[in-house]
Amino acid sequence: MKKALQLDHNHIWAHVYLSDYYLIVRKYEEGFKSLTKAVNLASRDELKNVLGSLRRFYAMIGTEEKAEQITNRIDDLYPDESSNWYLRISL
Amino acid sequence: MDAILSHLSKINGLRVISSTSMGQYRNTKKSIPEIGRELHVANILEGSVQRHGELVRIKVQLIDAEKDQHIWSENYDRKLEDIFDLQSEIARKDSEELSLKLSPEEKLLITRKPTSKLTAYDYYLRGKDYLRNSNLHLAKIFLRRAITLDTNFDDAYVQLGWAHRYLSIPNDSVLMLANKALEINPDNANAYVLRANYNFQLKWIYFRCLN
Numbered sequence: 001m002k003k004a005l006q007l008d009h010n011h012i013w014a015h016v017y018l019s020d021y022y023l024i025v026r027k028y029e030e031g032f033k034s035l036t037k038a039v040n041l042a043s044r045d046e047l048k049n050v051l052g053s054l055r056r057f058y059a060m061i062g063t064e065e066k067a068e069q070i071t072n073r074i075d076d077l078y079p080d081e082s083s084n085w086y087l088r089i090s091l
Numbered sequence: 092m093d094a095i096l097s098h099l100s101k102i103n104g105l106r107v108i109s110s111t112s113m114g115q116y117r118n119t120k121k122s123i124p125e126i127g128r129e130l131h132v133a134n135i136l137e138g139s140v141q142r143h144g145e146l147v148r149i150k151v152q153l154i155d156a157e158k159d160q161h162i163w164s165e166n167y168d169r170k171l172e173d174i175f176d177l178q179s180e181i182a183r184k185d186s187e188e189l190s191l192k193l194s195p196e197e198k199l200l201i202t203r204k205p206t207s208k209l210t211a212y213d214y215y216l217r218g219k220d221y222l223r224n225s226n227l228h229l230a231k232i233f234l235r236r237a238i239t240l241d242t243n244f245d246d247a248y249v250q251l252g253w254a255h256r257y258l259s260i261p262n263d264s265v266l267m268l269a270n271k272a273l274e275i276n277p278d279n280a281n282a283y284v285l286r287a288n289y290n291f292q293l294k295w296i297y298f299r300c301l302n
Contacts, residue, residue, distance in 0.1 A: 001284070001287050004281075004284050007101065007278055007279075007280035007283070008100050008101050008280035009100075010100040010106060010107045011281075021291070040106075040131065041106065041107075041108065043108065
């Protein structure tokens with residue numbers, strides 16, 4: 001991912017996958033930084049998946065309340081999409 | 092426009108929002124400053140493309156989003172076969188107008204032609220569009236056609252890799268396609284991302300995800 005970001009620092013999914021890596025190795029601060037960059041770069045279409053990653057990130061580090069806030073934000077942004085059910089159930 | 096944004100995205104110091112973000116504003120009545128605020132961007136690149144047979148007319152303007160003022164605008168009439176040079180030229184012009192100095196590596200990245208075959212590029216764009224709309228089988232067909240016409244078309248290998256990834260075609264083909272793209276072009280950022288996705292989500296070899 002680092003190589004991908006050297007070549008294209010605006011690559012949303014490189015930031016997201018890097019945050020997944022940081023989550024597994026428990027470098028939460030770095031992971032959060034990567035996800036914040038991805039959120040800031042994402043288009044409306046992409047934002048839903050990026051926010052899904054952010055929600056998972058919060059849930060995995062034990063901040064359920066923040067994860068719930070992200071789920072609500074996804075509901076607000078995409079009120080008509082049935083896949084929000086999945087996000088809620090998997091929380 | 093996608094290709095121009097992709098070029099600009101490689102320039103250090105520029106934060107580029109993807110063209111899909113702009114899609115929602117296609118028929119909007121919102122003003123440029125409103126759009127700029129919603130996207131948190133300082134400048135907006137607006138353009139239109141008209142094709143007449145083998146000729147293409149491209150109108151491009153770079154706008155200061157806060158002041159709603161033109162920074163630069165230009166009309167280009169070119170032959171379709173010159174489209175890749177034109178994409179690079181527009182990206183270079185934008186960076187100049189934004190007072191960005193390009194490193195030699197960045198200059199190389201934005202002048203690199205994706206393919207030497209225009210028809211292959213057309214198939215590639217169609218395949219990519221099908222992929223974006225989750226029509227994976229059609230995406231696969233068009234991307235394969237692109238590769239058949241140009242076996243050195245690294246971006247087409249990457250997009251075909253994503254189609255394989257989402258179609259759950261035997262895992263190793265995803266890795267093979269990513270590696271093939273990197274063999275052709277070691278600077279293909281998307282190929283690294285595809286390979287990381289393979290290592291991380293399909294094989295759970297998470298430490299390989301870093302490189």
